[in-house]
Amino acid sequence: MYKLGHCLGASLGDSVRSRIRDYAAVPDVQIPEGRWLTLPRRGRTWLTELEGPPGAPALMLLHAVGCTGMLTWFPAVHELAKHYRVVVFDQRWHGRGIISESFSLHDCADDVAAVITELELDRPIVAGYSMGSVIAQRVWRQHPDLVGGLVLAATTDHFRTNSREVIFHSGMEFSMGSLRTLSKSRTVRWASRSTVAIVLWPSPSPMSIRSAGTPGSTVNGIPAWDTTAARRAPAGSSAESARTAP
Numbered sequence: 001m002y003k004l005g006h007c008l009g010a011s012l013g014d015s016v017r018s019r020i021r022d023y024a025a026v027p028d029v030q031i032p033e034g035r036w037l038t039l040p041r042r043g044r045t046w047l048t049e050l051e052g053p054p055g056a057p058a059l060m061l062l063h064a065v066g067c068t069g070m071l072t073w074f075p076a077v078h079e080l081a082k083h084y085r086v087v088v089f090d091q092r093w094h095g096r097g098i099i100s101e102s103f104s105l106h107d108c109a110d111d112v113a114a115v116i117t118e119l120e121l122d123r124p125i126v127a128g129y130s131m132g133s134v135i136a137q138r139v140w141r142q143h144p145d146l147v148g149g150l151v152l153a154a155t156t157d158h159f160r161t162n163s164r165e166v167i168f169h170s171g172m173e174f175s176m177g178s179l180r181t182l183s184k185s186r187t188v189r190w191a192s193r194s195t196v197a198i199v200l201w202p203s204p205s206p207m208s209i210r211s212a213g214t215p216g217s218t219v220n221g222i223p224a225w226d227t228t229a230a231r232r233a234p235a236g237s238s239a240e241s242a243r244t245a246p
Contacts, residue, residue: 029074037089039098039114046096047115048088050081057148058124059084060112062132064154068095072129087124089115091135105131109138116146123148130154 037047048070059080063072069088070077080086090097091108098111112135116124125148128136133155140147 027075029078031070031074032077034070036096037115037118039111039118042111042114043092043098043100045092045098045111045115046090048077049119050077050086052081052083052085056083056085058087058119058121060087060116060121060124060126062112062126062128062135063088063091063094064130064132066094068097071095072132084125085121087115087119087121091132105135105138106142108135109142112136112139113143113146116143125149125151127151128153128155 032048032050034046034048036044038044046069061069061073061077061080063069068090073088077086077088092098092100092111093103100107112126115121123146126136126139128134128151130153133152136150136152137155137157140150
């Protein structure tokens with residue numbers, strides 16, 4: 001677990017952070033560890049779960065568009081976990097959510113149902129903010145037997161009712177489609193892996209940077225894609241110690 005406020009201070013500097021605080025206070029919240037959850041025949045997503053009190057009812061939190069589960073809900077999860085088993089995950093096309101050829105709210109609702117089934121949740125309360133609230137409504141319509149209740153925030157039961165909404169949502173669709181296309185670019189993938197080599201490994205050689213973009217390659221003995229092991233590895237450590245670090 002790590003503190004979000006501390007990370008902001010370390011990455012942005014005190015002066016920038018103080019200016020941000022003039023507009024919005026970012027609480028120092030312990031961010032729980034997450035894990036991958038594989039959904040049969042759908043893909044895998046990043047799940048964060050807080051158990052809550054013994055026998056607590058389940059509460060599933062659905063995030064806003066352009067965010068991740070924890071980016072939307074991190075200020076509230078610990079308070080909610082005092083009373084509920086809290087489940088948060090990244091929707092498809094967001095964060096570390098399911099990668100798919102297309103995006104639809106109907107598929108997002110089916111993803112929620114798959115998470116409920118995979119975790120064996122007993123009719124959880126589904127709470128959604130913005131896009132998450134629309135998905136929550138779809139879950140209730142498509143899988144009513146799986147839902148114990150709804151909490152809807154910044155919501156509507158219909159949209160694209162005027163020109164401004166049409167322009168906004170069309171723009172969001174275009175942006176998400178463009179980002180998906182960009183993420184599939186070989187050049188972008190190579191640049192991302194090269195950045196990993198520069199940031200995460202001590203003094204990488206040009207050959208290490210070049211090989212970071214090659215599938216199956218290693219940097220200092222660690223697979224180029226294994227950023228988790230790299231983050232854990234202290235400077236000068238071996239690949240084996242990086243893989244087995246706690």
